[in-house]
Amino acid sequence: MSSPEETKPTPLVRLTELPVGASGRVQELEGKTEVCQRLREMGFCESAVVEKVSGAHTLLCQVCGTRIALSDRAAQHILVEQIRRSA
Amino acid sequence: MSADTRSPASPRTPVYAFVGNPNCGKSTLFNALTGLKQKVGNYPGVTVEKKIGETYSQHGHPIKIIDLPGAYSLAARSPDEAVLRDVLLGRRADTPQPDRIVCILDASNLERNLYLVHQILDLGRPVILALNMMDLAAKSGLEIRVARLEKELGIPIIPCEAANGKGIVELRLAMSRSDLPLAKHAWEIPAPIAPAVSELAASLQENDGKAPFSARAEALLLLTDQDTVRVTGSKPLHPRTSAIFHNWQKRWAGEGTDWAGSLVSSRYDAITELCSRIVVRKANVGPSVSDRIDQVVTHPVWGWTSLAGIMALLFLSIFTLAELPMNFIDGRMAALADWVKSVMQAGDFRDLITDSAIAGVGGVLVFLPQILILFFFMGLLESTGYMARAAFIMDRMMSRVGLNGRSFIPLLSSYACAIPGIMATRTIEDQKDRLTTILVAPLMSCSARLPVYLLMMAALVPGERVPLLTKVSIMLLMYSLGTLGAFGFAWLFKRTLLKGEPPLMIMELPPYRLPRVRDIAFHMIERAWMFLKNAGTVILALSIVLWFLAAYPKAHDGATTTQQLEQSFAGKAGHTLEPVIKPLGFDWQIGIGLISSLAAREVFVSTMGIVFNAEGSDENTAPLRESMLKAKWPDGRPLFTPLVCLTLMIFYVFAMQCMSTLVVVKRETNSWRWPLFQIAYMTGTAWVVCFIVYQTGHALGF
Numbered sequence: 050m051s052s053p054e055e056t057k058p059t060p061l062v063r064l065t066e067l068p069v070g071a072s073g074r075v076q077e078l079e080g081k082t083e084v085c086q087r088l089r090e091m092g093f094c095e096s097a098v099v100e101k102v103s104g105a106h107t108l109l110c111q112v113c114g115t116r117i118a119l120s121d122r123a124a125q126h127i128l129v130e131q132i133r134r135s136a
Numbered sequence: 137m138s139a140d141t142r143s144p145a146s147p148r149t150p151v152y153a154f155v156g157n158p159n160c161g162k163s164t165l166f167n168a169l170t171g172l173k174q175k176v177g178n179y180p181g182v183t184v185e186k187k188i189g190e191t192y193s194q195h196g197h198p199i200k201i202i203d204l205p206g207a208y209s210l211a212a213r214s215p216d217e218a219v220l221r222d223v224l225l226g227r228r229a230d231t232p233q234p235d236r237i238v239c240i241l242d243a244s245n246l247e248r249n250l251y252l253v254h255q256i257l258d259l260g261r262p263v264i265l266a267l268n269m270m271d272l273a274a275k276s277g278l279e280i281r282v283a284r285l286e287k288e289l290g291i292p293i294i295p296c297e298a299a300n301g302k303g304i305v306e307l308r309l310a311m312s313r314s315d316l317p318l319a320k321h322a323w324e325i326p327a328p329i330a331p332a333v334s335e336l337a338a339s340l341q342e343n344d345g346k347a348p349f350s351a352r353a354e355a356l357l358l359l360t361d362q363d364t365v366r367v368t369g370s371k372p373l374h375p376r377t378s379a380i381f382h383n384w385q386k387r388w389a390g391e392g393t394d395w396a397g398s399l400v401s402s403r404y405d406a407i408t409e410l411c412s413r414i415v416v417r418k419a420n421v422g423p424s425v426s427d428r429i430d431q432v433v434t435h436p437v438w439g440w441t442s443l444a445g446i447m448a449l450l451f452l453s454i455f456t457l458a459e460l461p462m463n464f465i466d467g468r469m470a471a472l473a474d475w476v477k478s479v480m481q482a483g484d485f486r487d488l489i490t491d492s493a494i495a496g497v498g499g500v501l502v503f504l505p506q507i508l509i510l511f512f513f514m515g516l517l518e519s520t521g522y523m524a525r526a527a528f529i530m531d532r533m534m535s536r537v538g539l540n541g542r543s544f545i546p547l548l549s550s551y552a553c554a555i556p557g558i559m560a561t562r563t564i565e566d567q568k569d570r571l572t573t574i575l576v577a578p579l580m581s582c583s584a585r586l587p588v589y590l591l592m593m594a595a596l597v598p599g600e601r602v603p604l605l606t607k608v609s610i611m612l613l614m615y616s617l618g619t620l621g622a623f624g625f626a627w628l629f630k631r632t633l634l635k636g637e638p639p640l641m642i643m644e645l646p647p648y649r650l651p652r653v654r655d656i657a658f659h660m661i662e663r664a665w666m667f668l669k670n671a672g673t674v675i676l677a678l679s680i681v682l683w684f685l686a687a688y689p690k691a692h693d694g695a696t697t698t699q700q701l702e703q704s705f706a707g708k709a710g711h712t713l714e715p716v717i718k719p720l721g722f723d724w725q726i727g728i729g730l731i732s733s734l735a736a737r738e739v740f741v742s743t744m745g746i747v748f749n750a751e752g753s754d755e756n757t758a759p760l761r762e763s764m765l766k767a768k769w770p771d772g773r774p775l776f777t778p779l780v781c782l783t784l785m786i787f788y789v790f791a792m793q794c795m796s797t798l799v800v801v802k803r804e805t806n807s808w809r810w811p812l813f814q815i816a817y818m819t820g821t822a823w824v825v826c827f828i829v830y831q832t833g834h835a836l837g838f
Contacts, residue, residue, distance in 0.1 A: 078397070082394065082396050082397065083213075084640060085394075085396075085397055086211065086360060086396050086397065086400055087213065087640075087642055088642065089397070089400040089401065089404065090208045090209040090211070090251060090400065091208060091248070091642050091644070092247070092248045094400065094401055094404040095401055095404075096408075097404075102430075102434075103434060103435075106531070106532045106535070107528055107531040107532055107535075107541070107641070109430075109434055109528065109645070113245065113247045113248045114244060114245045114246075114247065114248070114276070114278075115245045115248055115644055115645075116426075116430065116644070116645040116646075116647075117642065117643065117644055117645065118524070118527070118528040118531070118541070118641065118642075118643045118644075118645055119640075119641060119642045119643070120531055120535060120540060120541075120640055120641040120642075122640050123640040123641065123642050
């Protein structure tokens, strides 16, 4: 983690808003229980690190060592804290 | 020690269940162990494939293996996952509860794979873990401390590479052990829900007769399982248990406790902790081969280009490579019919065999090469991992009509034949999406429409040969009409009839692999056999009925075939139908073709052959074309004007003219409601569109 946490907590962004190539740590899942559970089971659980590989409409992410495609409606449920800028 | 004392099967053959995430190489391992000793069927009431195989222990004793559908979690969302859950919990009366479980894991992705394992260890059954794809894990810079994991969990862990045949012997050896240890599996159930778990478990033990261990597992499952998928054939819960469950649900809803969420996260916490001890991540190895391929294949521009290229190749090979074997089958069937004609006495029975049984079944057999080629390609794309990429690329387009990327594959298969396409919808989680896909799949122009299109084109264009450009553009027009229809109706259904949540797609893109020809071959044979069984029996029965309708009642002696046909039930039906189809420019003779091709579209060609009494085979459309062009309305107008030919093609684009598909839809949806609806809306649309086209064309003077 690069930014000093105690001084200024990094704002949470939706996974859809994370720039392509950047990584984020999942902080919160919001929305319907079923969707959240599905997301968690696929690896998007709290504190998991997600790298957004590509995508505008359908996202391509690297999480838990797997590549996962998810539609933006699903990605909106995921709130992340950006931890790495795009390379 | 095996804790359970029940005896499901009378001769004590141990039953193993193979369980794992999708894409973990489960089927490869299953095939490696069982070889050809497999039985593929269906779980009664649901359309999930039931695969049971047999292998031998190191001492030569038989072992039964149930290959369960791949899933990420025991909390079921699709029928596939529900079957997995219900078989493991012994909820299905039609399948013995497995004695032991082999969990197959993708070693390169241990964290996610261990989630399902974690749930399965709750079941308190002997478990063997097979760590598959060890080579891939090593390649991506992961070192897995197998011995450490074995010690932590206390169960046998077998590292293997199923694709390279490594670890199979060791796995068989582990499966041969007469006693298997139970896992040291303790994890903290989050405090707010712990009392609920124990209360539910107690009731499950008392009222539903569950063993202590599996009662706890079931209780945990109840809490995360939204129970959206209730599968027929599974035993329902005892009313007391469900009452307790609903009480807790209400209480948590009042308090605002996210019970499902906290359960899932506490499992992941335990897994993350475990992984930190057993997985050593070496320095970054840079982008893998998969990553590099993905950069091209999922690229906004190159992705589309490569998808288009692959699809073009697919169709090209379906239509060109299949021609030779198709002609061969056609020739064999004709030879068989001739042989029967030569050895049997002339009469109705002989005609029944040659004209209905052989011709009808032959008509289906002819499509087998195309279907095999289609399945070969599908298997190739599936086993290399490209299929998921195609779904990813198509997701955007599909979401415009309210479906998600997963519906793309079934629709693509339907270009060859709607039956495999509809069978491929099983992986679609959302029931409404699945139903929508099933409903529109037959609109994609399948290969059975080709003979009709070809015949109509021959009649449409003056001259002996159809110029290639005309042929291609008319074909393209028909294919795009069907495709547009399918997407249009999907859009309509998702907004009206099957209104549901906007589509959500969460799909794993497995790493690319070299295809396993053996697995693909297995798959092809399996599917081909299913197709033959399904379509063959229905077509056989229907061909006999149709033949009867065309052959009876008998006309006077010495009547020509055409007169006989006019006399018959089919002819009368054609006449009855004429008022309805006259506005489309069709007469009673075409009507007979429409009726008889209800069984299968390609039957239209052979019926036209009978109606217009052309000598020669179906393949050679030239003489038929000439006699069709001579056909006239009673007032002397020619029947097959170019406009009528075009209208007829359009009719076949939309109309639901395939019994086999209807039967498959009935089986997949478990009711006659949907197939009937399909006939109504598709044939209704066909009529309306043809009416517009014909009447407009007629008014314009064509």
